[in-house]
Amino acid sequence: xxxxxxxxxxxxxxxxxxxxxxxxxxxxxxxxxxxxxxxxxxxxxxxxxxxxxxxxxxxxxxxxxxxxxxxxxxxxxxxxxxxxxxxxxxxxxxxxxxxxxxxxxxxxxxxxxxxxxxxxxxxxxxxxxxxxxxxxxxxxxxxxxxxxxxxxxxxxxxxxxxxxxxxxxxxxxxxxxxxxxxxxxxxxxxxxxxxxxxxxxxxxxxxxxxxxxxxxxxxxxxxxxxxxxxxxxxxxxxxxxxxxxxxxxxxxxxxxxxxxxxxxxxxxxxxxxxxxxxxxxxxxxxxxxxxxxxxxxxxxxxxxxxxxxxxxxxxxxxxxxxxxxxxxxxxxxxxxxxxxxxxxxxxxxxxxxxxxxxxxxxxxxxxxxxxxxxxxxxxxxxxxxxxxxxxxxxxxxxxxxxxxxxxxxxxxxxxxxxxxxxxxxxxxxxxxxxxxxxxxxxxxxxxxxxxxxxxxxxxxxxxxxxxxxxxxxxxxxxxxxxxxxxxxxxxxxxxxxxxxxxxxxxxxxxxxxxxxxxxxxxx
Numbered sequence: 001x002x003x004x005x006x007x008x009x010x011x012x013x014x015x016x017x018x019x020x021x022x023x024x025x026x027x028x029x030x031x032x033x034x035x036x037x038x039x040x041x042x043x044x045x046x047x048x049x050x051x052x053x054x055x056x057x058x059x060x061x062x063x064x065x066x067x068x069x070x071x072x073x074x075x076x077x078x079x080x081x082x083x084x085x086x087x088x089x090x091x092x093x094x095x096x097x098x099x100x101x102x103x104x105x106x107x108x109x110x111x112x113x114x115x116x117x118x119x120x121x122x123x124x125x126x127x128x129x130x131x132x133x134x135x136x137x138x139x140x141x142x143x144x145x146x147x148x149x150x151x152x153x154x155x156x157x158x159x160x161x162x163x164x165x166x167x168x169x170x171x172x173x174x175x176x177x178x179x180x181x182x183x184x185x186x187x188x189x190x191x192x193x194x195x196x197x198x199x200x201x202x203x204x205x206x207x208x209x210x211x212x213x214x215x216x217x218x219x220x221x222x223x224x225x226x227x228x229x230x231x232x233x234x235x236x237x238x239x240x241x242x243x244x245x246x247x248x249x250x251x252x253x254x255x256x257x258x259x260x261x262x263x264x265x266x267x268x269x270x271x272x273x274x275x276x277x278x279x280x281x282x283x284x285x286x287x288x289x290x291x292x293x294x295x296x297x298x299x300x301x302x303x304x305x306x307x308x309x310x311x312x313x314x315x316x317x318x319x320x321x322x323x324x325x326x327x328x329x330x331x332x333x334x335x336x337x338x339x340x341x342x343x344x345x346x347x348x349x350x351x352x353x354x355x356x357x358x359x360x361x362x363x364x365x366x367x368x369x370x371x372x373x374x375x376x377x378x379x380x381x382x383x384x385x386x387x388x389x390x391x392x393x394x395x396x397x398x399x400x401x402x403x404x405x406x407x408x409x410x411x412x413x414x415x416x417x418x419x420x421x422x423x424x425x426x427x428x429x430x431x432x433x434x435x436x437x438x439x440x441x442x443x444x445x446x447x448x449x450x451x452x453x454x455x456x457x458x459x460x461x462x463x464x465x466x467x468x469x470x471x472x473x474x475x476x477x478x479x480x481x482x483x484x485x486x487x488x489x490x491x492x493x494x495x496x497x498x499x500x501x502x503x504x505x506x507x508x509x510x511x512x513x514x515x516x517x518x519x520x521x522x523x
Contacts, residue, residue, distance in 0.1 A: 001194070001195045001196075001197065001421050002030055002153070002182075002185075002194055002195065002196040002197065003196075003197045003198070003418075003421075004027075004028045004029060004030040004151070004196070004197075004198050004199075005022070005027040005028045005029065005198065005199050005200070005410070005413045006018075006019075006022045006027045006028070006029045006030070006198060006199065006200050006201075006202060006406070006409050006410065006413065007029075007030050007032065007182050007183060007196050007198035007200070007201045007202065008022070008029060008030070008031045008032065008201075008202045008204055009032050009158050009183060009185075009201070009202065009203055009204060009205055009225065010032075010033070010034070010040070010203065010204030010205040010206060010225065010377065010379070011031055011032075011033035011034075011037055011038075011040055011141075011144070011152075011204070012040035012041055012042035012043075012137065012204065012206055012377055012378075012398065013040075013042040013133075013136055013137065013140060013377065013395055013398040013399055013402065014204040014376040014377030014378075014380075014397075014398030014399070014401060014402040015031065015033075015040075015202070015204030015376070015377065015402065016031070016137075016140035016141065016143070016144050016402070017095075017140065017376075017398070017399050017402030017403050017406070018202045018204060018374075018376055018402040018403070018405050018406040018409075019031040019144055019147075019150050019406075020140070020143055020144055020147060020150070020406075021402070021403050021406035021407065022202075022406040022409060022410050023147045023149040023150045025406065025407070025410040026149070026410070027149065027406075027409075027410045027413060028149060028151075029147075029149055029150045029151070030150075030151045030153060030196060030198070031144060031150055031151070031152050031153065032153045032156040032158075032183075032185055032196070033152065033153065033154050033155070033156065034155075034156070034157050034158075034205070034220055034224070035154070035155065035220060036154050036155070037141050037144070037145065037152055037154055038137055038138065038141040039218075039220075040137060040206065041133075041206045041207060041209075041217060041218065041221055041378065042133045042136060042137045042140075042395065042398070043133050043134045043137040043138075044133055044134075044216070044217070044218060044258065045132055045133025045134075045136075045394075045395055046130045046131060046132060046133065046258055046259075046260035046261075046262070046330065046331075047117055047125065047127065047130070047132060047260040047261045047262045047265075047391060047392055048114075048115065048117070048125035048126050048127035048128075048132045048262065048392050048395075049092055049096070049125070049126050049127075049132060049136070049392055049395040049396050049399075050064065050088060050089055050092065050124055050125060050126070050392050050393060050395075050396045051089050051092045051093055051097075051104070051112065051114060051124060051125070051126035052089035052090055052092065052093045052124075053089075053112070053114045053122065053123060053124045054111060054112070057114065057122050057123050057124065058122065059122040059124050061082070061085040061086045061089075062085070063121055063122060064084075064085040064089070064122075064124065065081050065082055065084075065085040066121075067119060067120055067121055067390055068081050068084070068085065068384065068385075068386075068390045068393060069081055069386070070119065070291075070390075071119050071291045071292075071385075071386075071388050071389065071390035071517075072384075072385055072386025072387055072388055072389075072390070072517065073293075073386060073387040073388055073516045073517035074386065074387070074516070075238075075241075075386035075387040075516060075517065076383060076384060076385070076386035077382065077383020077384065077386075079364065079383075080364060080382045080383040080384045081383070081384055083364055083400070084384050084393070084396060084397060084400055087400060088396040088397070088399070088400045089124070089396070091399060091400055091403060092126065092396060092399060095399065095403070096126075096136060096139070096399070097112075097126070100139040100140065100143055101139060102128065102135055102136050102139045103128055103135060104126045104127065104128055104132075104135075105126075105127055105128060105129060112126060114126055114127075115127055115262050115265055115266065116262075116265040116266065117261045117262055117264075117265040117391040117392055118261055118264055118265060118286075118288070118289040118290065118291065118292065118295070118391055119286070119289060119290065119291045119292075119390055119391065120265070120390070120391065120392075125262065125265070125391075125392050127262065129326070129327060129328065129329055129330065130260050130262065130327070130328045130329065130330040130331050131329075131330050132395075133395065136395065153185070155187070155188035155189060156185045156186065156187060156188065156194070157185065157186045157188065157224065157490055157493055158183055158184075158185060158186075158205060158224050158225060158228055158493075159183070159184040159185060159186050159193055159228075159427070159488065159493060160183065160184045160228055160231065160232075161180050161182075161183050161184075161201065161203075161228050161229065161231075161232045161370075161373065162180065162181050162182040162183050162184055162195065162196070162197070162424065163178050163179060163180050163181065163232050163370070164176065164178070164179050164181060164419060164424075165178070166178070166232075167424050167425050168419065168423055168424060168425070169422075169423055169424065169425055170423065177371065178232065178233060178370055178371070179370070179371045179372050180201050180232065180370050180371065180372035180373035181197055181198065181199075181201075181372060181418050181419060181424075182195070182196040182197045182198040182201055182418075183196050183198075183201060183228075184196070184427050186488055186489075186490065186493065188490060191487070191488070191489070192429075193427035193429070193488060195421065195424065195426065195427065197418050197419075197421060197424070198418070199372075199412070199413040199416035199418050200372055200373075200374065200409035200410075200412050200413055200416065201372060201373050201374065202366070202374045202375070202376060202402075202405055202406070202409060203225045203228075203229060203360065203368075203373065203374065203375040203376070203379055203380070204225070204375070204376050204377045204379065204398075204402065205224050205225025205226075205228075205377075205379045206220075206221055206225070206377060206378050206379060207221050207223070207355060207356040207378035207379070208221055208222060208223030208226060208356050208497075208498075208501045209221045209352075209353045209354060209355070209356070210222050210449075210498070211223065211353070211448060211449060211452050211498055211501055211502055211505070212242070212352070212353035212449055212452050212453050212457070213449040213450050213452070213453035213454075214248070214256050214350060214351070214352040214353065214453060215256060215352050215353040215354070216245050216248050216256055216257075216258040216352050216353070216354045217353070217354070220494075222494040222495075222497045222498050222501075223356075223497045223498060223500070223501035224493065224494065224497045225360070225375070225379040226356075226359060226360060226379055226497075226500075226501055226504070227496065227497035227500040227501055228497075229360045229368065229370075229373070229375065229379075230500060230504065231500070232370060232373075233370070234360050234361075234368045234369050234370045234373065234375075235360070235361040235368065235369035236358070236359065236360055236361065236381075236504060237358055237359070237361045237381050238357060238358030238359070238381050238387075238508070239356075239358040239359075239501075239504045239505050239507070239508035239509075240358070240505060240508035240509040240511075240512050240519040241356075241357035241358050241385070241386075241387050241388065241517060241518050241519050242353055242355075242356060242357070242456075242505065242518060242519075243292055243293065243353075243354050243355040243356075243357055243385075243388060243389050243518045244292065244293070244296040244351040244352060244353055244354055244457070244458050244518065245258060245261075245292060245296070245351060245352055245353075245354035245355075246264075246270075246292055246295035246296045246298075246299055246349070246351050247259040247261075247263070247264070247270075247313055247349040247351075248349060248350060248351070248352040249334060249335060249338065249340075249347065249348070249349065250309070250310040250348040250349055250350045251338045251348075252309075254338075256350070256352045257334045258352075258354070259313065259331055259334075259347065259349060260328070260331065261292075261391045261392070262328075263313065263315065263318060263328065263331065264288040264289060264295075264313075265289070265391075266318045266321070266322060266327070267317035267318050267320075267321065268288065268313050268314060268315050268317060268318050269287075269288060269313070269314045269316075269317055270288055270295070270298075270299070270311055270312070270313060270314070270349075271311065271312045271313075271314050271346060272302055272306055272308070272311055272312070273306065273308050273311075273312070277314075278298070278302050278311070279295070279298060281298075282294065282295075282297070282298035282301070283295070283298065291388055291390070291517075292354075292388065292389070292391070292518070293387075293388045293517055293518040293520070295351075296351040296458055296518075297458060297459065297520060299311050299349075299350065299351055300351065300458045300459060303350075309350070310348040310349060310350045311348075311349060311350075312346035312347060312348055312349065313346065313347040313349045314346050314347075315342045315343070315347070319343060324342065324343060335347055351458060353453075353457075355378065355385075355389050355394060356378055356379075357381070357385040357386070357387065357388065357389050357517070357518065358381050358508070359375065359378065359379050359380045359381035360375040360379055360380050360381060361380075361381050362374070362375050362376075362380045362381065362382055362401070364382075364404065365401075365404050365405055365407070365408040366380065366382075366401045366402075366404060366405030366408065367405075367408065368380075372412075372416070374405040374408070374409055375405075376398060376401040376402045376405050377394075377397075377398040377401070377402065378394065378398070380401065382397060382401055384397050385397075386517060387516040387517025387518060387519060388517030388518045429487065429488070430484065430485065430486070430487060430488075435487075435489070436482070436486050436487075436489060436491060436492055438491070441491050441492070441495055444475065444479065444495055444499075445495065445498065447471070447475060448472070448475070448498050448499060448502050451468050451471055451472060451502070452468070452502055452505065452506075454468075455467060455468035455506075456468055456505055456506055456509055458520065459520050459521075459522050460509055460519070460520065460521050460522065461521065461522050461523045462510070462513075462521075462523055463523075465506055465509050465510045466510065468506050469503070469506045469507065469510060472499065472502050472503050472506060473503065475499055476499045476500070476503055479495060479496060479499050480496075483496045
């Protein structure tokens with residue numbers, strides 16, 4: 001059994017920040033990572049993070065807040081946006097750059113050199129070439145590994161949140177309110193389920209992009225934390241708002257590779273197969289710098305109108321003012337690995353599922369509707385993103401809410417008295433086949449991913465959503481029976497999370513007939 005003050009599940013920017021801050025405040029912290037520490041969605045982020053630009057850039061919290069709310073299409077939570085705009089950039093500067101030493105790019109004078117991104121009205125994006133997320137994750141990983149009050153558990157996957165009265169032995173607990181006291185975790189090596197008792201639990205498990213056929217996310221982004229929180233009866237909101245990144249590298253029969261927003265921020269242009277710059281038809285003022293939902297739908301409509309499978313990104317305007325090899329080495333390497341030279345060729349691109357704007361509802365300190373449970377990062381819905389996320393806000397949101405949730409969780413720990421291990425039911429393994437058939441699991445994933453892409457993707461209709469909901473409802477009942485009969489494994493747990501989250505997305509999309517942000521109803 002594992003026991004601690006604060007259990008953090010997930011080790012991206014939000015989870016690592018929460019673990020570091022809680023440990024600094026004197027808490028005994030356990031950080032559970034689904035994969036090896038450092039392998040997270042944060043590491044995949046390319047473009048950057050909103051920072052505090054020099055005064056010469058004439059930025060302000062009010063200007064940043066206005067940009068966030070404009071992208072969020074009228075659904076942002078004002079107090080959350082205001083807090084992010086006022087506190088986030090300074091925390092980025094002090095915590096990531098000054099304290100952890102994240103090597104953000106500098107100009108010739110040794111000053112921070114922020115870049116521009118779509119829908120931002122100022123150059124305020126800190127970056128490390130085009131591998132910003134990896135640089136941030138590396139610095140955080142080093143810091144948590146070296147902290148004496150943080151115990152790191154790698155290859156540990158969330159099975160269920162540990163709650164009373166549900167997991168308690170005393171039947172009289174049914175009269176008590178739900179309280180989270182940690183989690184059950186699957187050890188990927190031993191295949192045993194460990195009970196982790198904690199005074200406070202911080203959910204930082206990331207997003208669910210892998211539920212879509214085309215995605216910029218890694219295969220581990222299966223919505224584990226959202227599904228577990230939903231099963232525990234936490235409040236979940238805004239699940240219809242899935243943001244699609246307009247530009248991922250299109251290579252037939254291969255996973256999509258993200259091509260950073262900063263390319264368009266620095267002047268890259270979108271063209272169709274005829275070489276025409278088509279964004280003037282869809283966003284004549286902002287063009288390629290329109291919000292992501294607008295650009296994604298424009299590409300979708302252009303492809304539908306022409307019958308092509310993709311459009312193209314032209315880097316010639318960027319190359320005219322920047323050294324591509326220095327500024328975007330990761331993009332160039334990814335393209336060249338597929339036989340495309342961006343310095344002289346157009347890059348084939350398509351939109352792909354990128355970021356989940358909904359999630360477990362939280363307040364300004366990351367508290368959920370369940371006592372004892374906090375949620376931070378992409379699994380949480382703070383209200384900052386509204387109906388569509390502004391570029392480079394997600395890393396900052398994870399940083400700020402991870403920091404604030406740690407403060408609140410440690411404060412709560414002083415008065416928390418967790419139940420004894422003897423009063424909690426142990427995890428009882430089931431007997432069954434030695435291994436689940438991987439072919440069946442792969443087929444079920446194909447059903448989920450193609451159904452969501454075709455029926456709950458960039459554009460939606462009631463008929464498509466109804467069809468998808470029926471298909472996924474049938475699959476859900478089959479998978480629940482499968483889950484209860486088969487020995488636990490990562491593949492079974494991810495599949496169970498995937499089908500639960502797919503149904504949450506479809507239900508929310510059906511209940512919302514209004515086109516707003518990245519939820520677009522043709523009907």
